[in-house]
Amino acid sequence: MRIAKSAIFVLFFAVGLSLAVAAPRPVAAASAVEIDAEVDAALTRFYEEVPAAKELAKKAKGILIFPSVIKAGFGVGGEYGEGALRIGGRSVAYYNTAAASIGFQIGAQSRAEVLMFMTEDALDRFQSSDGWEVGVDGSVALITVGVAGEIDTNTINDPVIGFIFGEQGLMANLSLEGAKITRMNKS
Numbered sequence: 001m002r003i004a005k006s007a008i009f010v011l012f013f014a015v016g017l018s019l020a021v022a023a024p025r026p027v028a029a030a031s032a033v034e035i036d037a038e039v040d041a042a043l044t045r046f047y048e049e050v051p052a053a054k055e056l057a058k059k060a061k062g063i064l065i066f067p068s069v070i071k072a073g074f075g076v077g078g079e080y081g082e083g084a085l086r087i088g089g090r091s092v093a094y095y096n097t098a099a100a101s102i103g104f105q106i107g108a109q110s111r112a113e114v115l116m117f118m119t120e121d122a123l124d125r126f127q128s129s130d131g132w133e134v135g136v137d138g139s140v141a142l143i144t145v146g147v148a149g150e151i152d153t154n155t156i157n158d159p160v161i162g163f164i165f166g167e168q169g170l171m172a173n174l175s176l177e178g179a180k181i182t183r184m185n186k187s
Contacts, residue, residue, distance in 0.1 A: 061123045063086045071110075080096065
């Protein structure tokens, strides 16, 4: 009986700790200038790692960049990141991405995410939404990058294309499903 109480305590402590680590902290939200600087650095790194993505970016109607999405979990997990939507090379709006999950998971990870809106219709639906959820409000084709950052840009016809890169840490889940993207007011 004593072991069971200790195990329950440890489990609740671990879940509480993972929730505290994964919880978004709006008080520490970045300013528009800070987000833009991080987005610039992330795009530079993205184009260095995936040179063929520059060609896709030229065709995109808009690009949503989250330079750092933090994901952590121990049974219960969450993720959060802030980024900018760029149209014509300039930031037009700022967004956050957040998700929660329950299941077998343990670890923490930081990664960058890029969503390219390849059609005006997909971009319009995203911009007019009041919270856009990946897999519900729009499907995202997650592109796997080959050796030397190669992708076949001629066969990609999806309205929204997603990339995950720059992973740091260890977490066994590379998907965008279930992430909710919400517009933030920044000046």
